[in-house]
Amino acid sequence: MTNSALSRRRVLAALGVGSAAALAGCTGDGGPGIGGDPEYEAGEIGDVDGEPRTEDELVAAEALAEQEIDEGVTPLEEISLTDHEFVFEDDYRGSTVQGTVENTGGDRIELVEVRVRVYNDDGEQIGRYLASTGDLDADVIWEFQVIILEPPDDLAEYDITALGTPT
DSSP: OOHHHHHHHHHHHHHHHHHHHHHTTTTSOOSTTBOSOOOOEEEEOOOOOOOOOOHHHHHHHHHHOBOOOOTTOBOBTTEEEEEEEEEEOSSTTOEEEEEEEEEOSSSOEEEEEEEEEEEOTTSOEEEEEEEEEEEEOTTOEEEEEEEOOSOGGGOOEEEEEEEEEEO
């Protein structure tokens, strides 16, 4: 094989890899309103006046707490994190972050995921939790609740983002 044939193959191979990465969203910028790294908003926890969960409450909370992220969700302009706050529920749910997300676009969003990262007093991330819903129609508001499994005394602050998969 000649040098020009080898060079042409290398160029084509490089273009193929680059194109596949761009289509997969690996470039960090999937175009207008899609892709890139999520931007998190800070949230305050304040003083929590609550006891850690009992063993039975922890089992119930673990059954409902979501921790497995969906790799197919990305930042979307159409998803608006309207509000959020830390709420301590006096039952098995315990520490939660609650709020609303709105689909401000004109099309249904296939999957919406709210991610919450929690931190201790030293600023170390000690957990990541989420809530998700499917088929969020245009101009619809979803009320979410993210259950946090960490003991309330360990929590100092959180941050939050909302991501989605368009239809």
